[in-house]
Amino acid sequence: MAEAILFDIAARIIESLGSHALKEIGLLWGVTDELEKLKNTVSTIQAVLLDAEEQSAVNCQVRDWLEKLKDVVYDADDLLDGFFTEHLLREMMTRDKMAKKVRIFLSKSNQLVYNFKMGHKIKAIRQKLDAISNDRTKFHLDERPVEIGVRARNTHSYKEILKRLLSDSENVGILPITGIRGLGKTTLAQFIFNDEEIDKHFQLKMWACVSESFEVEKVIGKILESMKKKKPDVSGMDALGRILREEIGGKKYLLVLDDVWNEDVKKWDDLKVLLEVGASGSRILITTRSKIIAQITQTIAEYSLQCLDERESWCLFKQVAFENGQEPVNSRKVEVGKEIVEKCSGVPLVIKTIGRLLSLENSEEGWVSFKNNKLQKIKENDILPTLKLSYDQLPSHLKQCFAYYSIFPKDYVMEKSKLINLWIAKGFIKPPNQNECLEDVGHEYFMDLLWRSFFQEAEMDDLGNVFMIKMHDLMHDLASSVAGSLITRLESEEKSISDLKTQHVSVVGNIDFSLVIRTSSSKASKTRTLLCLGESENLQDFSSTSCEAIFSSLKFLRVLGLDGRQFDLVPSSICKLKHLRDLDLSWNEKIKKLPDSISRLQNLYSLRLSSCSSLEELPRGITKLVNLRHLYNDESFFPSLEQIVINYCPNLKGWWRRSDSYNVDVNTTDHALLLFPRLSELIIEQCPMLTSLPMFPHLEEKLVLENASWKPVQQTITNASSSSASSTPIAFSSPPLSKLxxxxxxxxxxxxxxxxxxxxxxxxxxxxxxxxxxxxxxxxxxxxxxxxxxxxxxxxxxxxxxxxxxxxxxxxxxxxxxxxxxxxxxxxxxxxxxxxxxxxxxxxxxxxxxxxxxxxxxxxxxxxxxxxxxxxxxxxxxxxxxxxxxxxxxxxxxxxxxxxxx
CATH class of the missing domain: 3.80.10.10 (Ribonuclease Inhibitor)
Known part of the structure; x- marks a missing residue:
């Protein structure tokens, strides 16, 4: 709300700086240039205030930036008031010639001093604003040049709803926000939910999306999740109800129930009984399309969010369709655009979607073609056909990425990194050249879809970067409608994701996100998906046979975490994951050895083993050790491995085994010369039995040994030194550990x-x-x-x-x-x-x-x-x-x- 006022003050300053009176004062005082610079600075700031307001809801750095900005903008506003007072004094002196004090105040000598002081004040404030304005680049704020009329409408809705929520009342009040699809009810509720006044007024805030079936038990569970950030350990109406009453009893709370469809009066009564234990003044804010729901639930008059009027609609369209929000001169696009906007019926989501679609079309003919051929697909009160128009214009690589959202349920929260890794695993990311990082290309895909309005709710980190999105019901419906015809390869079992209890991606050590195979014991052949594997999951059916198909279908997988406690064998078919970069095999207490085929993973960058208490041996090279040249040139042995982390593997002895089939003494020089050519970081902790490893002469970043043996390091130093001094084909560019x-x-x-x-x-x-x-x-x-x-x-x-x-x-x-x-x-x-x-x-x-x-x-x-x-x-x-x-x-x-x- 503070940002809304700030926007209005900035608009008033710009209007004042453009007025005839202030221009006249600028000429008289010789500060016209400074006033013009001030106007440009404030205009630049105002252009990003709309985006800053949205980001401030989740970004504390943007909030701090707005606080600094507010102080200086208020100072500028006060200064301009002083200018206008000065202007009135001049006019008074000119009219009656009688005000002695005024004449003295405006005498030639005083005027020079006053002019200097005012000019200095203008410059000082302008410089402060410039400094703050320059900081905006840290947050990647988008410019949104919007006419005051549209902003005033949104501000009015915001203020009015806030006023009703903060009003005194002895009861738990229920306020519905109603309106058709695409008006921004949820977005408006989010801004209110994150408002500073709300934080001060209510002891507790909760948010629950209830767009699916309205079962009271499920709603209570979602409310409790929003409070504790995790699912309750109990189930059942009575148990959950008791916990809810304990949590909210006697507290003044705000609860948002988003996207409500339930028109069953009894269910509402059952929920209200539980919620009425809150302190007086507690509020429940509901967003719904249904007027019936508003009538059933409201104790405070509903707020009906209306469509934009003609002027507001055109203003919003200009913002997204034209460069810098400015109408092109002598272009037929303006005329065609107004005809298109009229068909949009004032629905902001429709206007923005079509505006962004047309912004990609440079020619006037393209705009005319859209109006004549595609505009007829827009239907009143039905946004999906409009969104489908935007989807149809996507390039093919973005179509399959978007269609992949269909496997997620409505209101599902997705981490950006997880989503990109899933796209990569399915082979959807196609870099323009071989040297470009797949994750970077995936980020570009993601931001492209975000810009095209294919997400409605995005969460940012403290640096202003989007890291999480929410599956809006509209996006889910659209993705579901197009997925069947586009991605026939999507396994039917992946669509069961909405029924799975585990719906998140685990963070394992320094690996950003771990994509994990989950296999259900009851439907081993039908229920396989890329999800987090919790310790409680049943992996008895995690066999080589079932993994064969999984690994074959995920040949582009980059990050794999098989962290669990229930299986004792890593299938050799893992070597099919040719693009795998990060492998985590931690917390597998039954595994005694790893398959040698892991060493064939040519792109493996990081290998992590933690708490594998039964592990005795690590994979060796597939080929026999014939001579030193063969050892060094054998690319089958982890050629890209740069990081090894081994922690608490008390029975681990070495990277090879002693057997008749591998008849090499572990202490011989030939054996020791098996090496990691690119290993840069080696961490070994709580592994007292581990006394031999392949050589790692090029270690650069980190060496950590804790409760382990120094022998592997000594072997590397000794053998590398002796090899450098001999005539062996292994040559080292620098002494071992010299770059560490x-x-x-x-x-x-x-x-x-x-x-x-x-x-x-x-x-x-x-x-x-x-x-x-x-x-x-x-x-x-x-x-x-x-x-x-x-x-x-x-x-x-x-x-x-x-x-x-x-x-x-x-x-x-x-x-x-x-x-x-x-x-x-x-x-x-x-x-x-x-x-x-x-x-x-x-x-x-x-x-x-x-x-x-x-x-x-x-x-x-x-x-x-x-x-x-x-x-x-x-x-x-x-x-x-x-x-x-x-x-x-x-x-x-x-x-x-x-x-x-x-």
Whole structure:
């Protein structure tokens, strides 16, 4: 509502700046250019206010932007009022020549001063508005040049409904919004639902879409879902009713029941009994096409949303059909457009759909052809034929993507990423060239359909990007009507999606969205779809035979998550998924091995295994290891794999098995030289038995080892080094780990030395609980000297750390240092003054440290010093009194904590 007022003020400012009186003042004061610039800035802002208002409902950053804008727009409005007061004073002086004060006020000397001040004020406000206006580009706001008449109509509806909802009443009031299909009842209800005044007035807000069957039990379930963001664990009218009464009892609430069709009085009475436990002043807002429903339910007079009048209709049409919303000069399109708009009967959705369709047609002949040949398909009170016109004009690749919506039920909320992945899996995405990312092309498809009005409700993230859409009943009806003739390949079982309980996409680790095979135990051959697989799902019928057909039909699948606990075999037919990029096999407690065919997945980028407690071996290459050249050139072994995550697989021993059929000693050089040519990120946690892996000499991004063995890393370093020095056909462009940026090592009991001399690109290093590691063998300071890129360093739980490695004095790039639980460390060296970039220093549980070095006073870059659980050191650092206080008094932030003794 605040944005509606802001729009009106902006319109008033533009009107004022265009008036004859203000132009005259501009000429007299010499500020015509500044006033014109101000007018242009306000016009630019006003053009995006409509879109900003819509986005502000879901985007807090846009709301903040509007708040900043509001303050400056009010200042501009006040300034213009002052200008007009000045104009009136001038007129008064001219008329009677008697007002002495006015004459003094407007004397030549005062006028020059006043002109300068006013000119400065105009410029200052204009510059503020310019700065705020420029920020609008962050939110990708669309310009919508709309005449004031249309906006005034929408504002009136908004204000009137808000007034009725906020009025005092002792009862739970029910207010229906009625109107034909396509008028924007749901959109209007959404704006009201998200209004700031609503938030202040009501303790609780709920929203339930009831476009399908109106069963009281289902409605209650949807209401509870909107409150708790998840389905209730109980079912049954009595149980759900009890929970609802507990949740809303005594609270002033607003409930929106969207798209209501039920005309059964008894069902309404049953629901009202439950809802009347709310506090007085609670409100129920209903959107419906039915006047009968309004009569049955209303306790507050219904609000009937009307069609646009002729002027408003033309204004809306211009906005979407013509470039920048401006009528083309000397074009027959205007005349034809007005005839077309007249046929639209004032229905905004029809006007926008046809307007956007015609905006793609450049020629006047195309507009005439549409009027003569297609306009007759538009039927009053029936929008589907109009939407079908827009659908018919879609290119073929968008037609099949749109028709795919038919598998989703009405009111279904779809994540954009899930939808795009489904399109990709079905082979609907056709990039113009091989180098273009399928996800990027899918995004373009999605935004194209969004722009063409094929979605009604879109939700945005804080950055203003659409990430979720809702399946409007109109879109569902249209998609269903065209799907049968277009996509005959859609499995009939996929249409059963509306009957499935699990209707969401799981987020697994760092994989954005996981498309998962769901197989029903009762209809294994008929009910297969791409959905989230919950732990409770029955997978007894998840056989290789059933998967064969599934994988064959999903040959374009990119992301697959088989995360569950019920099956013990991954079918070898998985190799048919040639385009698979992300594979997650976590939480499969029965799996003992993985099929070797996984290694044939030529495009696999990421492999994740977590909590596979029975897993003993990982897939090996299909071919026999004949010689080193064959090993290196064998493209069947994960040629694209860049990320491996293995977590809590306590029985996992290695990437191969010892057997007669694979008669190679795991310790031989030939065997160890099996490698991942592109692996960039390796994470192994809680895998104490895993002691051998293929080589990964080109690791660049991250190495994480926690409660695991150092042996696989040592094998890579040793064998890569020996291979580089020999005449083998395997050549490495750089030493192993020399491009690695991040290392995290924790609980590594076989780590005795760290090859820091190789880590020339390392930025982040953390070593924790590695009792055998000795870093004191760098007597001449040469090994650590090469770490010129190191930014953060952490030592935790290292009993052998007596002193910091000497070579660290040369690492001047260091910004953060943490030393914790290193009881043998006796002193911090004076050479730490070399760390000119150090910003944060943390010392914790280092009982051997009894003082700080004098060099601390020379660390001028240090912003934060933290000392925890070091009693002696803390006493020496007491403010003003401690012996070490002069060394640290210059540090802005000091965080000291004594040991917890409770």
């Amino acid at each position: 940026k991040t290392i995290f090592l924790s609980g590594i009991h076989d780590l005795e030395t760290l090859p820091v001399q190789n880590l020339v690109s390392l930025q982040h290093l953390t070593i924790a609980d590695c009792p055998m590691l000795d870093l004191g063998n760098d007597e001449h300071g040469m090994q650590w000297k090469g770490l010129k890129s190191l930014i953060s360093l952490g030592f935790t739980g290292m009993p052998k750390l007596v002193s910091l490695p000497l070579g660290l004095q040369h690492v001047t790039s260091l910004r953060r240092l943490q030393i914790s639980d290193c009881s043998s460390l006796l002193a911090i060296p004076e050479w730490i003054c070399n760390w000119a970039s150090l910003e944060e220093f943390t010392i914790s549980k280092c009982s051997g440290l009894t003082s700080l070095p004098e060099a601390m006073s020379r660390l001028t870059s240090l912003k934060t010093l933290k000392i925890y659980d070091c009693p002696i050191l803390l006493r020496r650092c007491e403010q003003e009194r401690g012996e070490d206080w002069p060394k640290i008094a210059h540090i802005p932030k000091l965080d000291f904590r004594l040991p917890y003794l409770g």
